[in-house]
Every structure is written in structure tokens, then in C-alpha cells.
Amino acid sequence: MKRDPVCGMTIAEKDAVGTAVHQGVTYYFCSEGCRRRFAADPAEFVK
Numbered sequence: 531m532k533r534d535p536v537c538g539m540t541i542a543e544k545d546a547v548g549t550a551v552h553q554g555v556t557y558y559f560c561s562e563g564c565r566r567r568f569a570a571d572p573a574e575f576v577k
């Protein structure tokens with residue numbers, strides 16, 4: 531299981547709608563909306 535860094539939801543990798551790689555780490559998202567928010571400002575969600 532992975533945690534969507536935008537909304538905090540826990541999701542299975544296979545259920546992820548989108549992914550993004552930031553500083554060598556792959557992040558998984560529950561929705562396209564979350565993926566877009568992350569892509570716009572990754573540093574905001576990675577702490």
C-alpha cells in the first residue's frame with residue numbers, strides 16, 4: 531500500500547490513477563486531481 535501525499539489516502543499501487551516521480555521517489559495518487567496538485571508544487575507535499 532502507498533499513501534497519496536496530497537490527500538493522505540492509502541491506496542494500493544494497482545489502484546492508483548496516476549503516479550509522479552519526485553527526487554527519485556515514485557508517488558501514487560488516488561485521482562488525477564491529486565496528481566495535478568502534486569505536480570504543480572511537489573515540495574509542498576513532500577516533507
Ligand SMILES: [Zn+2]
Nearest residue numbers: 534537560564
Ligand atoms: Zn488523493
